[in-house]
Amino acid sequence: MLYSSTRRAFVIALLIAALGAGAERAVAEASDPLSSWNDGAAKQAILDFVKTTTDSSSPNFVAPEARIATFDQDGTLWVEHPIYSQVVYCLDRVPALVKAKPELANVEPFKTVLSGDREAIAKLSTHDLEKILAATLTGMTVDTFNAEAEKWIATAKDGRWKRPYTELTYQPMQEVLSYLRANGFKTYIVTGGGQDFVRVYSRRVYGIPPEQVVGTAGGTKYSYDQDGKPILTKEPKLLLNDNDAGKPEGIHFMIGRRPIAAFGNSTGDQQMLEYTGAGEGLRLKMLVLHDDAEREYAYGPAEGLPDTKVGTFTQDLYDEAKRDGWIVSSMKNDWKRIFEFDSAP
C-alpha cells in the first residue's frame, strides 16, 4: 500500500513535470509574443535578450529573482501629448476644489482654470501648475484620493481619440510587458508621474500591482479621524522626484536592486538607462522614439523632429543611445500598430 501510493505520487510528479514543460513550450510557440512589432533590429534585440538571459545554459543567464525590468510610463507605455494625462486630471479637479473652498474662485491660477479659456490655461507657468497639482493631489486621505482618481480615470476621455486614457497604451509595449513576465521577469513602472495616481489603474491597465509602481511621491501623515479611526492624509511634502537622477535613486529606494532591462523615451529616463547599463552582464536599454505624426505624435529634436517640453528627446540623448548600444525604437518603423484598437496586424 505504501509502495503503491509512493509510486502513484511519483508518477503524478512526473506527469506534472512533463505536462508543465509541454504547456510552457506550447504557450511559447503558440504565437508571436511580439506580434505588433515589425521584424527588425528592435524586435530581435528584445527576443534575443530574453532568450539568452533565461536560458540556463547561456553565459548570460540571469536567475529569476534578478530579472527586474523597469518602464517609464508617459510616452513609453501610453500617450503623453499634448499634455500628461495626470495634469488633465488635476485641471479637471479644480471645479470641485473651488466648490469646497470658494475663496479660491478669484485666486490665480484657479481663476484661469475655471474660466475654461484653453489658450490662457495652456500659458500657465510651471509655478502655477505646481500650485494646481499641490491643491488637487494633497490634503485629502489616501482613500478619498483613490476614489476620486478611480472615478476620473474610468470616465475621462482624450480629445483626439475620444477614448479613455487607459485605452491609449501602446500595444507593442503591452506585449513586451507580457512577454517579459511570461519569462519570469518582474515588471515595474518607474514614472515621473504621481505614484499614487498610477497605482489606481496599474493592475487593470498594465497587469502591474501597486507595489510595483515607483513614481513621484509625497509624504503622508498618520492620524485619527473624529471616530478614532486611523487615516493617512496626503501631504504637500515631496519625498521622491522620480525624474532624471531621481529614477535610479527611486529604484534603489523602492526596489533595492539594479534592473537588467529598462525602457524610456525622454531625457527624464536617461539616468535610469545609464544605471541599468552600468551593471555587470548583459543589459537591455530601449528608448521609444515618437516619429509617427500620423498614427500618434512626432517630437524630439533627434532626426529633425520638433522639440517639446513634454517628453523631451534631445540630440545628446540620441547620441548617447547610439554610442552606448541602446536601442532606439521608431514608432513609425518598428510598430505594426500603436493601440490595441488599431486593426490587428
Add this chain to the structure above:
Amino acid sequence: MLYSSTRRAFVIALLIAALGAGAERAVAEASDPLSSWNDGAAKQAILDFVKTTTDSSSPNFVAPEARIATFDQDGTLWVEHPIYSQVVYCLDRVPALVKAKPELANVEPFKTVLSGDREAIAKLSTHDLEKILAATLTGMTVDTFNAEAEKWIATAKDGRWKRPYTELTYQPMQEVLSYLRANGFKTYIVTGGGQDFVRVYSRRVYGIPPEQVVGTAGGTKYSYDQDGKPILTKEPKLLLNDNDAGKPEGIHFMIGRRPIAAFGNSTGDQQMLEYTGAGEGLRLKMLVLHDDAEREYAYGPAEGLPDTKVGTFTQDLYDEAKRDGWIVSSMKNDWKRIFEFDSAP
C-alpha cells in the same frame, strides 16, 4: 485533426487542474505548518485566519493580490536584546572608519568606541549613537555598503549564543512566514532598522526579496565616478523613519495598500497594527511578548516584566491589544522552541 488537438488540450488542462488541486491539498495536509507552536489560541488564530481568507466560499475570502502581510523584524523575527544587531554592526565598523579618517580617532563618540570600554559604550547618548550610525551607514556607494554589510553579517556572532545573528531568528515566526506564503500571501518586512542593511540578508534568512523590505531609509545621490560610471552614494538625509506612525506611512509609500495581517512586538509597531486593523474585512494583528528569560529574554512592563528602551512594550499597548482583539503571543507559552537549533519539537 483540429477537433482532436483541441480536445487533447482540453483534457490536458483538466488533468493539470485536477493534479494541481490534489498537489496543493497534499502539501497542506502533509504536516503541521506551525509545528514549533504549542496548541492554543495564538496558533489557532493564525490557522483560522489563513483558512477563512483563502477559502473562496468563505465570506472572509481575500483575493490573492490583496494578501499582504507585514512583519516587524527586531524582536518579532529575530533577537533584539541586549541591543539591535545593526547597532553592533555600526560599532564594529568604527575601527575601519577611523583608519580611513584618522582625524576621528580623538573625536567623541568615536574615541570611546575605539577604547573598547563596554561600560562607557553602553552609556553613549542617543545623539552619540546617531553620529556613529550616520558615519558608518552613509558616505559610501550602495555597492560598497552592501559588500561591507554582507561580510559582517556572514561572520559576526552574538555574545550569548555565540552564533551568527542570522541564526537567531525565531523558528515559530519563520513558520508563519512560510505558511502565509504557501497560501498566496506576499510577506513584507517593515522594520525600524535600516532598509539597505536588512535587504542584504532578507532573501537568504527569511525568503523575502529586497524589494519586500521596508525600513528606515536615507536618500542616495546619483553621480559618476572618475571613469564616468554611474554610482549611487548613500546620503545622511533621512527619507523614511520607519517607526511608529512612520510604519503605516512607509507601507503606503512602498506597498501602496493596506496589509491584512501585521506582526510586531513593541510600541514602534502600534500604528502599523492599528492601520492594518482599520481596513474592512477580517484582519490579523499579533504582538510577540518577550516573557521567556530562560530561552530568550523577558522585558516590557506588561504583566510585570522589566521596562526596556529596546523593544518597549507598554501597558498602554497591552491594553489596546486586549481591547481591540489583537493576539498577544507569549514566547514562553505559545512557542515550543525559539530557534531552529533548539531541539526539534
